[in-house]
Amino acid sequence: MSETTQCKMISADEKKNLQDRLPPLEVLQRLSEFFGVFADETRLKILFFLSQQELCVADLATLTQMGQSAISHPLKVLRLTRLVKYRKEKTSIFYSLDDDHIHSVFEVAMEHILEGDRK
Amino acid sequence: MSETTQCKMISADEKKNLQDRLPPLEVLQRLSEFFGVFADETRLKILFFLSQQELCVADLATLTQMGQSAISHPLKVLRLTRLVKYRKEKTSIFYSLDDDHIHSVFEVAMEHILEGDRK
DNA sequence: TCCATATATGAGTATATATTCATATAATAT
DNA sequence: ATATTATATGAATATATACTCATATATGGA
Numbered sequence: 001m002s003e004t005t006q007c008k009m010i011s012a013d014e015k016k017n018l019q020d021r022l023p024p025l026e027v028l029q030r031l032s033e034f035f036g037v038f039a040d041e042t043r044l045k046i047l048f049f050l051s052q053q054e055l056c057v058a059d060l061a062t063l064t065q066m067g068q069s070a071i072s073h074p075l076k077v078l079r080l081t082r083l084v085k086y087r088k089e090k091t092s093i094f095y096s097l098d099d100d101h102i103h104s105v106f107e108v109a110m111e112h113i114l115e116g117d118r119k
Numbered sequence: 120m121s122e123t124t125q126c127k128m129i130s131a132d133e134k135k136n137l138q139d140r141l142p143p144l145e146v147l148q149r150l151s152e153f154f155g156v157f158a159d160e161t162r163l164k165i166l167f168f169l170s171q172q173e174l175c176v177a178d179l180a181t182l183t184q185m186g187q188s189a190i191s192h193p194l195k196v197l198r199l200t201r202l203v204k205y206r207k208e209k210t211s212i213f214y215s216l217d218d219d220h221i222h223s224v225f226e227v228a229m230e231h232i233l234e235g236d237r238k
Numbered sequence: 239t240c241c242a243t244a245t246a247t248g249a250g251t252a253t254a255t256a257t258t259c260a261t262a263t264a265a266t267a268t
Numbered sequence: 269a270t271a272t273t274a275t276a277t278g279a280a281t282a283t284a285t286a287c288t289c290a291t292a293t294a295t296g297g298a
Binding site for chain 3: 298
């Protein structure tokens, strides 16, 4: 914040224009939160398995070879961000994906990664 | 890892099948790193401004109202992940976007966020 | 050559986050 | 009722990460 550098290749008008077009902070916050959910290997594994089929918590723990609590916590994050939904059956809780966009998100990400490999 | 829960609604065959289809850990790592880059408001601001036009570091600092170092560090992350490119001109360094997918990434993310609002 | 400017980098710190452990809750079965 | 099973949750800890400050580098001009 306290800088001496004053390059300003852009004019005051351009500056104002650009700043005005910047999405509101609230939107930026929600965007970064959204991406943050995908920035974790455990949650990615869960999302992958759920993209294949509906699964209960215990099975997700088995599949990921992680503890039950280590699955419940990320599942809560996925619930709160509305990426998964669930239904109860007896004492089990079955989770499934709750967003059509998830596949698109992965596709774009994979494109970027694969493109990097080509270079 | 040391759990007693053994729900296993899925069979041993299903389990093996699902685990085999899971993308390799290296891919999952790179995916989570990729998303992690977008999980930061400062980097999102930088990416937005660069989506509008090529800019030097000092201008990015002015636009974001952050210090020069606070911009250089995230720029390094964006460079290493190949999301931005740069060119030198005298003592300035001009950054610009280096990935066609970025717009798609944002579009999908915005769709999710807006959909959540509707509910 | 010496100085000024623009940017990069490393260390330090403060904060966020993932995992573990222990425990709570909720539903079922005996 | 009590025990059992599946899941959720809170606290604690360990690790990662963002920002600040100080300094280094690199380029151009005097």
